[in-house]
Amino acid sequence: MIYVLQVMTGKEKDVQWELLKRGYKSYVPNQTIPFRKSGAATTRNVIYFPSYVFLAVKELTDEIYYAMKTIPYVLHFVPREKPDKLSELEAVHIRLLSKEQNIIATRRADGTWKLNVEELEPYIERVLHRDFRIRFSL
Numbered sequence: 001m002i003y004v005l006q007v008m009t010g011k012e013k014d015v016q017w018e019l020l021k022r023g024y025k026s027y028v029p030n031q032t033i034p035f036r037k038s039g040a041a042t043t044r045n046v047i048y049f050p051s052y053v054f055l056a057v058k059e060l061t062d063e064i065y066y067a068m069k070t071i072p073y074v075l076h077f078v079p080r081e082k083p084d085k086l087s088e089l090e091a092v093h094i095r096l097l098s099k100e101q102n103i104i105a106t107r108r109a110d111g112t113w114k115l116n117v118e119e120l121e122p123y124i125e126r127v128l129h130r131d132f133r134i135r136f137s138l
Helices: 012-021 062-069 088-097 118-126
Strands: 002-007 025-027 030-037 040-047 052-056 074-078 105-107 113-115 127-130 134-136
Touching (some): 002 012, 002 088, 012 025, 012 052, 062 074
Antiparallel strands (some): 002 052, 002 074, 025 052
């Protein structure tokens, strides 16, 4: 299950590192994009969801809840009063955004499609386009 933590803007990677040190798995979906600055080509790391870190735990217990409150730069869970887990589709989307990978679809002899990403296999019927890019409606 994945829960959402709101953190101070710009401190997403710091919180993710602190969670890793404490033994928790978390996601901060980001992408490295090229851009020009003063005529020179360079790259920048862009975070898809600024101010949010996605925490992956089996179950959110009171111990975990209060442990998150002690981490520097963590503001609160989303929603504040009663943290709610993401739906399975949202969780798959966050996990996919957190990885660098190319999704490749191949057509089987029986006419069905196979994807190289196992997490997406249950959602193969949600594919919108099967041309050069594969688009899903997750």
